[in-house]
Amino acid sequence: MAAIDRSIIEQAVLEANDQSQDIDIVPGIASFDYYEDIFSPTITAKAVVFNTGDTIKGKDGKFQSIYNGLPLRGGERLSLKVAPNSEDNKGLDFSKSPSDYFSVESITDVITMEKKESFVLNLTSRETITNETTRVPCKFGTSSSIDVSVEKILKEYLKTEKKLDIDKTSNPYGFIGNLKKPYALLVWLASKAVPVESSGGTAGFVFFQTQDGFHFKSIDDLIKEEPKASYTYTEYNKSAIERNNDFNIIKYFTNKNQNLVEKLKLGAYASFVATYDPQTCEFSLPQKGTFTLDKYVGKTKNLGSEIKLPPVSEGSSETLGDIPSRMMTMVIDRGTVEKEVSTEINADPFKHQSQSIMRYNVLFTQEVNMTVPLNTNLRAGDIIECKLPRVSGAGNEFDDEQSGLYMIKELCHHFDKNQSITSMLLVRDTFGLYGKNNK
Numbered sequence: 323m324a325a326i327d328r329s330i331i332e333q334a335v336l337e338a339n340d341q342s343q344d345i346d347i348v349p350g351i352a353s354f355d356y357y358e359d360i361f362s363p364t365i366t367a368k369a370v371v372f373n374t375g376d377t378i379k380g381k382d383g384k385f386q387s388i389y390n391g392l393p394l395r396g397g398e399r400l401s402l403k404v405a406p407n408s409e410d411n412k413g414l415d416f417s418k419s420p421s422d423y424f425s426v427e428s429i430t431d432v433i434t435m436e437k438k439e440s441f442v443l444n445l446t447s448r449e450t451i452t453n454e455t456t457r458v459p460c461k462f463g464t465s466s467s468i469d470v471s472v473e474k475i476l477k478e479y480l481k482t483e484k485k486l487d488i489d490k491t492s493n494p495y496g497f498i499g500n501l502k503k504p505y506a507l508l509v510w511l512a513s514k515a516v517p518v519e520s521s522g523g524t525a526g527f528v529f530f531q532t533q534d535g536f537h538f539k540s541i542d543d544l545i546k547e548e549p550k551a552s553y554t555y556t557e558y559n560k561s562a563i564e565r566n567n568d569f570n571i572i573k574y575f576t577n578k579n580q581n582l583v584e585k586l587k588l589g590a591y592a593s594f595v596a597t598y599d600p601q602t603c604e605f606s607l608p609q610k611g612t613f614t615l616d617k618y619v620g621k622t623k624n625l626g627s628e629i630k631l632p633p634v635s636e637g638s639s640e641t642l643g644d645i646p647s648r649m650m651t652m653v654i655d656r657g658t659v660e661k662e663v664s665t666e667i668n669a670d671p672f673k674h675q676s677q678s679i680m681r682y683n684v685l686f687t688q689e690v691n692m693t694v695p696l697n698t699n700l701r702a703g704d705i706i707e708c709k710l711p712r713v714s715g716a717g718n719e720f721d722d723e724q725s726g727l728y729m730i731k732e733l734c735h736h737f738d739k740n741q742s743i744t745s746m747l748l749v750r751d752t753f754g755l756y757g758k759n760n761k
Contacts, residue, residue, distance in 0.1 A: 325408040325568035325695035329742040333403040333417050334369070336426075336443075338392050345378050345388055347371055353738040354404070356414060358702035360530045360544075360731055363453075363505040367424055367445040369400075374438050387439045389432060398426040400445060404698075407742055410568055411698045414533065414735065421483040425451055447531060449480045450505075456480065458499030458507055464668060467491045468515045472508060472529075472538045479504045485535030489527065489543055491515045495669050508538070513678055514669045517542060524622050525674040526681035532701040541681055544703050545623040545751075549727060552707040553694055568695045572743065574710070576724075578689040582642075589648025590683035591615045591631060593676045599654040606672070613676030615643025622681070625705070625727040626752035629684065650675075684751045690728065696735060696742035704730045708748070726755045 331351055337344040352370045371388070378391035388394065401417040402424065416422045424445035432441045456479050462471045468491040476482050493516045499507065512527040517540035524542040531537070555571040585591065595611040598604075619628055631641040652675075655668040669675075692708070700706070705727055712721040728748035736743050 323408050325411055325697060326572075326741050326743060327407050328740060329407040329413070329696065329737045330405045331402070331737065332405045333401060335401045335417075336388070336392065337399045337401075337423075339395065339397050343378065343392070345392060347373075347388065350388075353736065354402075355737075356533075356735040358530070358532050358733050360528045360702045360729075363508060363529055363531055363536075364447050364450045365531050365533065366427075367402075369443040369445065370440070371443060372438065372440045387434065389429070389434065389439055389441055394426065394429050394441070394443075396426055396428060397451070399423040399448075400426065400443065404737060406698075407696065408568060411696055414698055416533070419483075421448065423448065427451075449482050449484075449531075452480055453503050453505045456504055457501040458504055459501050461498045462496060464494050464496030466494060466496070468493065468495050468511050469538065471495070471497075472511060475504050475507060476536055482536065484531075486538075487535060488538040489515075489540045490518045491527075492518045493669065493674070497668075512538065513682075514674065515540070516674055516677075524681070525677035528703070530702060532703070534701065537703065539703060541685060542623050544729060545625060545705065547705050549707040550700060550704045551697060552709070553692070554709040555711055568697075570695070571708070571710075572693045572695065574690055574692040574708075576688070577691050577747070578686070580687055585683055585687075586642065586647040588683045589646065589650070589676070589679055591629075591643040591680065592646045593648045593650065593679060594646035595671050595675055596649065596651045597654050597671060598651075601654070601656055610672055612646060613672075613680070614646070615641070615680075618677070618680050618684075619643075624752045625729065625750040627754035629752055648679075685729070686749050687752060688728075688748075688750050689731075690748045691745070692748055693743055693745045695744070696737075697744050698735055700730060700733060700744060700746075702730050702733055706730065706748070722755055723753050726750070726753075 331348050334348045334351055335344050336347050350371045350373045352372055355368045357366045373388050375387045376385040377388055378386060380386040380391040400423060403417040404414040406413040416424060425448050426443055427446045428444045430442045430444060433439065458475060458479050469488050472488055473486060476486060495514055508529045512529045515527040516525045526541045527538060528541060529538050551569060553569050553571050555574060592614040597606040615629065631643045634640045634642060634645055652671055708725060708728055709720045710724045712719040728750045730746050731749045732747040734745045
């Protein structure tokens with residue numbers, strides 16, 4: 323079978339909230355969509371279900387529809403398994419244990435008629451519901467690194483049993499939970515984290531979930547990963563070019579190709595931070611708070627060639643990366659209340675704040691929407707290689723500027739009665755093929 327062919331849903335068991343009964347909804351699933359995103363702490367899914375009624379015994383002992391007979395009111399559990407449809411696909415499996423099951427977040431588009439019904443199950447992971455009923459009240463001392471705090475929040479407050487993939491961080495950070503929800507704290511901590519192998523411009527983590535579990539990863543470490551797949555856009559069939567059609571690009575379009583003014587507003591290339599220290603009652607010196615592109619380039623990994631910016635004005639030797647385009651003010655963070663007053667700054671904004679701002683914003687220099695035959699081996703955060711065509715009369719040539727390595731920001735695996743496909747939003751920080759810093 324080809325990867326684009328129809329996949330078989332082997333298991334889809336919907337369980338009532340009180341666990342008194344369950345129903346196999348495999349025959350009624352018209353389509354199923356599964357989603358991941360590197361900026362989302364949870365995975366989500368959507369199942370479109372049709373039913374002819376008289377399916378499940380209701381509380382009155384009579385057979386009813388699923389919607390009222392189970393009944394569907396939110397919070398139900400769904401165990402699901404999609405079989406592999408080709409040699410290259412492993413399928414999806416959320417049926418191994420209750421900790422893997424989806425939870426019903428909401429039921430929408432409900433249509434009931436005399437002899438049939440249809441509805442959409444909007445699904446999420448169990449931890450999303452736990453997150454809404456949990457608060458983190460305790461203090462995390464300045465002696466603990468951020469990765470230690472992340473692991474504690476996931477295990478002790480979210481009570482997750484899923485696999486954890488947490489990069490080590492080099493910077494300790496003390497804070498008080500202030501009764502915030504776990505997800506809010508974890509995303510906040512990601513913006514302050516610095517990887518162990520930091521070279522002065524690599525601050526910036528992402529916290530997200532995939533089918534493998536939870537990830538707290540450095541953007542720099544994600545970019546260093548080897549490509550998980552290589553895709554080619556071609557109008558030639560398999561026999562003409564002797565390649566696997568499972569790795570052909572069905573369609574693609576460039577959603578965004580640099581927004582220079584927006585990047586300047588956000589301080590993506592140069593910024594200035596002015597601080598006030600409540601311990602010494604002093605303001606920072608202007609030269610200390612300036613962070614420019616030359617402090618970033620060459621110290622990070624990138625997916626293409628190095629960043630190149632135009633001059634500030636005609637004939638100027640300075641580029642847009644030499645002059646701060648965003649100015650920020652903040653109070654120095656001295657951390658939690660300790661027995662002894664610390665002379666160390668908690669999350670020094672001069673070292674990390676501007677770095678992370680630049681890292682997050684530069685990552686979205688290019689955005690490409692792409693659809694390929696189903697590949698359930700891909701994850702959000704993976705690196706893939708894309709070979710995109712050059713606009714020329716020669717044909718069968720690849721564009722050296724647009725082709726290259728991309729990171730998967732979002733992905734969706736779509737299954738219906740006719741086909742199976744994977745849609746992705748790809749991002750990258752620079753143009754061109756294989757920059758010298760990405761190896």
